[in-house]
Amino acid sequence: MRFDVLTIFPDMVNAHLSEGMLGRAVARGIIEAAVHNIRDFARGAHKTTDDRPFGGGDGMVMKPGPIHRALAAVERPAGPGQAILLSPQGETFNRTVAWELTRYDQLIFVCGRYEGIDERIRIADIDRELSIGDYVLSGGEVAAMAVMEAVARLVPGVLGGERSHLEDSFEEGLLEYPQYTRPRIFQGAAVPAVLLSGDHEKIRRWRRAESLKRTLERRPELLESAGLTPEDERILADLKKGTVEGES
Numbered sequence: 001m002r003f004d005v006l007t008i009f010p011d012m013v014n015a016h017l018s019e020g021m022l023g024r025a026v027a028r029g030i031i032e033a034a035v036h037n038i039r040d041f042a043r044g045a046h047k048t049t050d051d052r053p054f055g056g057g058d059g060m061v062m063k064p065g066p067i068h069r070a071l072a073a074v075e076r077p078a079g080p081g082q083a084i085l086l087s088p089q090g091e092t093f094n095r096t097v098a099w100e101l102t103r104y105d106q107l108i109f110v111c112g113r114y115e116g117i118d119e120r121i122r123i124a125d126i127d128r129e130l131s132i133g134d135y136v137l138s139g140g141e142v143a144a145m146a147v148m149e150a151v152a153r154l155v156p157g158v159l160g161g162e163r164s165h166l167e168d169s170f171e172e173g174l175l176e177y178p179q180y181t182r183p184r185i186f187q188g189a190a191v192p193a194v195l196l197s198g199d200h201e202k203i204r205r206w207r208r209a210e211s212l213k214r215t216l217e218r219r220p221e222l223l224e225s226a227g228l229t230p231e232d233e234r235i236l237a238d239l240k241k242g243t244v245e246g247e248s
């Protein structure tokens, strides 16, 4: 998988690509990443990348030329790729979209700033427009970083244990159960006894019940599309009646 990011703030994105999970994936060659400064493709003495909107109004619009030239300069190794614009007008990014994006060999992220980019770029050069939520950020960089990180986690070999992402929140359609580590007692609060019992089947059942409980409390709509087993249905029925078994 290759990520290319077009931005006027390359340092911001380079920092993200050089630390943690993404940094390791890049160092190990599982993910290839290149960050392109849109300003390098701007012309004129001032190298401006933005201009006033035709028709008037507040704010500035990113000029089409620098983005178009930056996109044209991106290397395209063999294999399917997508040019993705990050904007609040895009389709909402979620795990289904993340899985769809793993089908591509190359993802090119175009980070807009200001009031957005010239519409002609969006129409001619962009394959997909994504938003990470219904709020407005100052630019697409943070959104591109979120999308890259979520997609990279699904690429085989990026996470240490091949199955780790399957246990993440959402990957089974449920929120994750609570986690504890040492010390056993922290500020008077003890780790649930079941986790210290060594009884793996009991621990599995407790975790499943906690996942279901959290999902029911916080995101009940997820339960409709989660693949629930008969055991899950029974636990949920008990939770709704308020009679779920404790952790002892």
Ligand code: ADE
Binding pocket: 086, 087, 088, 130, 131, 132, 133, 134, 135, 136, 137, 138, 139, 140, 143
């Ligand atoms: N750029 C500005 N706001 C954004 C958002 N919510 N998602 C993606 N890109 C953005």
